[in-house]
Amino acid sequence: MAAQQTCGNFTILDAPEYEDVLQCMRCGFCLPTCPTFVLTGRERSSPRGRVALARAVSEGKLDFNQAMKEEAFFCLDCRACTTACPSGVKAGEVMEVCRAQVHQQIPAPKWQGALRNLVLKKMVPNPGLMETSMVPARLYQKLGIQWLVRNSKILKLGPTWIDKAEGMLPELHRPLRPQLPDLSLAQGEKRGTVAFFLGCVMTLLYPEVSRQTVKVLNHQGFDVITPKEQKCCGAPHLTEGDRETTREIAAFNLDLFLDLDVDAIVTDCAGCGAALKEYEEILAERKDHERLSLFHQKIKDISEFLCERGIRTEGLKPVDKSVTYHEPCHLCHAQGISKQPRELIKAIPGVDFREMKEASWCCGSAATFSLKFTDESQKILDRKLENVRKTEAEILVTANPGCHLQLAWGLREANMPQPVLHITELLGLATPD
């Protein structure tokens, strides 16, 4: 049957596809996995409710109003609903598209627009500038403080939360991007060449992690090329609903990386990986579909890549530790990568792997941790920490800078001893220098 394009009260540019919202059969399977529903008990703050609202706008039954704006930005974009939905509905993505509608349909307060433009248009896309001046804004976003500011009313936050939030700010490092060599060579028998996509937050907050990623890749037999001109992956712009800038950035990165002669484009940031894999959709209007799908095929999360190629265990030093693993939403829900990190961890000699309960429950892209400021959310936070505690593992491993920040802060607040390590840091411990 011909797909019927209904835009209703959406503007034509960047509207959710009607077919996508019609797909929801309202079974409610997604409800218990959605942090914002669990937190509020409100149907409109659930995936089912959000899709129904989008459908009502498509059908002209509801204006694209303030409530739509609220839901578009209250949604954590954690994609737990995508994994939970047997019908293949992607409520998180529908909300992401709705964010673009917000900018088209609801004028932002002037100061906010100006700040947004400055932050997103001028700074982030250019690695040089971003690294000097964009730190606070990017962090503000990544830590979910922005989400809190925006939703403080819905969440009924008291006046003092912002002071507490300051405690979440991590330490900044000298950016890694300029320090990494353009090419670092494989060790042992060479198995191929990869390009490294180095995320903004990784280069600033976790340079040591990405250094380990390169070291591990080299030791596993891969030459690593790190193109210095690469730009931000576009996730911050997408998150903010600025699809136009996202398209510009995407086009730039896509051409830059596809011009390299590499077997794969590897990233160690789950958020970047998810965004890069969406380029195909974001740039769908381009004619060179083959190039788009080639790019998609080449993007690999580090765990995905190493598992596909098979991890070389000879020469690895034992790491005699017990380890548990928290699944980043942008890895398990957005990219469907769930088995691979566990396989890698288990492949390290000496490691005692302990599965935690509810490993894929969102740690918070702000929600759970930041929400420590409300009573209900304290429960959600406690639930995650309790699950970590019960494993009695010595190390907590994850694979995304957002989760890394949240978890490290949460554990510290709860006086728990576990360090948080990125999966390549753990592999790094096993890899000789």
Next chain:
Amino acid sequence: MIAQDAMQQLEQALGKEKLVTAREDLLVLGYDSTPGLHATPDLVVYPTCTEDVVKVVEVARDFNIPLTPRGSATGLSGGSIPINGGIVICLNKMNRILEIDEENLTATCEAGVVTLDLFNAVAEKGLFYPPDPGSQKISTLAGNVMEDAGGLRGLKYGVTRDYVMALTCVLADGSMISTGGKSVKDVAGYAFKDLLVGSEGTLGIVTEITVKLIPPPQTKQTFLAYFDNIRTAGEAVSKIIAAKIIPSTMEIMDKATINCVEDYVGIGLPRQMAALLLIEVDGHPAVVAEEAEALKAILDEVKAAEVHQAKDAQDAMKLAEARRTALSALARVSPTTLLEDATVPRSKLADTFTLIEQLTEKYQLTVGTFGHAGDGNLHPTVLCDERNEDEMKRAHAFYDELYEQVLAWGGTVSGEHGIGIAKKGYLAKQIGSGGVEVMRRIKSAFDPQGIMNPGKIFANEGE
């Protein structure tokens, strides 16, 4: 529209934060999982205790406002849809488990406790609450009670009704009744509890439920049997029952369902097979071993294409989980999934499958069939597009013809999803006008004003 005075009284009684009036909220509180049905309430209330419920009913009574109870809105017959407007009363925030009584083997819960949450809570104490509808991870206990929900374990363990021991209920005049109790036997007075179970919110609002718990089975074995022909699967079911084996679970999925579910779960279900049966036997280890042997012999005899056994408990759980997603997974393929709930005596299963195949052909439709085969309860699901009028007409003709035969065989139009809005027309056909008349009299004894979930179960003239 709700009268200004009524609003004021409600605000005073409950406080503003429990009332919802914004259009965007109302829009998403007027559907359930039944395709094509939607209505917008005038007001939604979220009570957090029985007293709140009483206050809401009192105002509704005084101002003659329709009241529609809602749990998690996973109903499949439109029960929680406010077709006459008025107030939707959402019970999903009343979700505390009040007591697990290990001496009497009972649990007492508020109406909005999620089925799976209760299952897990009692499991932690080494007890077992068997009813497990496909929607268990979000459906509420009151929703289960009001629809008398079945589940995957219905064959051996029965349905929700078999576990309800006591109910606390607010009636349409604002009075409360408690019916039943923790005693296992009780013949004092009319069995109100049994009347309320399955009444779809038309007799009163349940606020508290006490259910029976049992010790969990010591062990179980899970099998997957594949078939080249769905009729054969039906025969297998009849033969297993006739051999006096009562598996705890005996679920069927046809080819279309297998493929949709596999698209979602990706656990290696056989895409090319015509049907599969998921069979579980549980209980005492010696009995289980015996039943498993007998089961395999029957599957052999009817020439099942392949028989596999689940490796371990986790593997078995994955299979049951996969089966639970069947309906939602079928919704992947088409915008609209019209599902039915036909139930036949189990000796008629193979014939029912043949009939479904014939009718699918006749009306040129795409149909996926799955269901609780062991209960004779099938969900033939038409995969269609509500925007295609002609296709919808054919779908309805398909069901009309199917039901005519199902009733002729002594079956029922609804095994577990209830009548609600969707099946009002069929009810009289099944129970006759005399039956409907008695039901009407009972209804007006409970609810003389007709404010409790109006527009459900009973067809108006011309409907």
